[in-house]
Amino acid sequence: MTEKLYYKSAYLKEFTAQVLECTEADAGFDIVLDKTAFFPEEGGQGADTGTLGEATVTHVFEKDGIIHHLASIPLSGEVLGKIDFAARFDKMQNHTAEHILCGVIHKLHGLDNVGFHLGADEVTFDISEPLTKEELREAEELANRAVFDNIAVECYFPDEAELASLDYRSKLELKGNVRLVRIGEVDLCACCAPHVKSTGEVGSIKILEVMRHRGGMRIWIAAGARALRDYRMNKENLGEISAALSVPKSEAAEAHARYMQETDKLRLELKAARRALAEEKAKSVRSTDGNAVCLTEGLGMEELRHFVNAALPAVGGILVALTGTDGDYKYIIASNSVDLTKEIKQINQALSGRGGGKPNAAQGSFATDLESIRRYFG
Ligand SMILES: [Zn+2]
Known part of the structure; x- marks a missing residue:
């Protein structure tokens, strides 16, 4: 040994x-x-x-x-x-933080810790039932109060008789040579790992994230330098957001929600305006029994679709709506008289194209110039 x-x-x-x-x-x-x-x-x-x-x-x-x-x-x-004591101390802080928080949750709600992971970047523990936001906040509050109280953390091996008389948290049914970690009245738990000697060294305990997990909940926490790192990261990000929105940090979330609402409204207005523009452009398509090739500059694919819908009644043959430049045209081809499922292969072959669609409409691209496209459909 x-x-x-x-x-x-x-x-x-x-x-x-x-x-x-x-x-x-x-x-x-x-x-x-x-x-x-x-x-x-x-x-x-x-x-x-x-x-x-x-x-x-x-x-x-x-x-x-x-x-x-x-x-x-x-x-x-x-x-x-x-x-590497910096890494070890970081683990001692975070492991002790987990004991404190789990002890508090156990006392408040009688819940058990059913999983624990302490890695270089993440600390998580799992509890047997989910808690509400308010319950988590209360547990976090009490856990930090236990830190402020600077309670001694005692690690010891009780004898069989003492062990049998104690009510301690444990993931397994344990017998003999059990090491207990006592944190005053806050927690008593079987554990093999190194801990800090008093809760004040934990620094602070912050719940970062929670997720429903196997009928219970997985909780991400940070203590000590990890909590400080998380605070810095949040502060820097929030600082940039509040500066961009020209509001104090405390009003950033509200201002952002307002900003998103305005953006959504503008997006809808823009969409409607683009549709109107596409339909306006469609009016310039002259009525013909033959084919029509239309280059509609400045339209995206969605507007191109509106353009085609509006212009198609004027075209007896095939309507070819294009956007882009020579060598790289996106197309929507539509017709009320020609079955495009047969034609589109041939069209693509002749005009370095790719794409396809339904009998009355196809979508794709041509890697050729406008002149060749006009000539083909002329
Ligand atoms: Zn432990």
């Missing part, structure tokens, strides 16, 4: 240890030490990183009480271990 130094102190950054085993692994060397401060991947929390001697430690896992370190080079004898 590897001696777990992180249980003596979660704040141990450096240690010396003896290399007991060094074997070649898939991506480096698997190092077993007599003792270690590296916390392995366990209980939803990612492994510590750092160095052992000159080697970089990229992964740490535990198997049958033995902790394995995946190192970049082989090692032997006595080595100095250094863990």
Whole structure:
């Protein structure tokens, strides 16, 4: 069994240890030490990183009480271990934050934590039933009050008798050698991970997102520097939005909603105006028994469709409505007398075109010049 130094102190950054085993692994060397401060991947929390001697430690896992370190080079004898403590402390803050919030939710609503993930970028936990926005806000409020109260976080191994007498949160039915994490009256939970020594070190706890998940809810949180990063990101984005809308940050959402309403109204007006323009242009199509080729500059495909609908009664043969320039024309071809399903293949072949449609209308593009198109339909 590897001696777990992180249980003596979660704040141990450096240690010396003896290399007991060094074997070649898939991506480096698997190092077993007599003792270690590296916390392995366990209980939803990612492994510590750092160095052992000159080697970089990229992964740490535990198997049958033995902790394995995946190192970049082989090692032997006595080595100095250094863990990336900034990353570790960040995990301690966020893991403790999760305990506080889950403890509060458990006390308020009797809900269980049924899932936990603490990675480098994200902290999530799952609860057995969904909570309302107001309930989440209340839990967040109380969790932060527990931070302000700077309550001691005690990690200990109770004996069997004491364990049996305690009511603690746990994802599994546990027996023997159970490590408990007590946060005053806020929470008592079985957990193997390193935590901060008092809640004040958590900094602050913010619920970022929630999502319905397996009949319950998944909750994203951020504490410590992660909460600060999230605050900065939000502030910068909100700052840009409020500056663009020329309103204070506190009024940005309302101003944005107004702006979107105005935009929607303008979009509808623009659509109607474009349709009217297309229909106006269609009036200039002269009545003919033959074909008509019309270049309608400045119209999009939707307006082109309105143009065709309005102009088609004047055309006895095939109406070709184009938009674009030589070499790149978009077309809508329509006819009340010719079956286009047969014609369109031939038309496309002759005019470097692609596209198709129904018997009375087709849509596509021509990679040729206007002169050739006119000549073909002339
Ligand atoms: Zn935990």
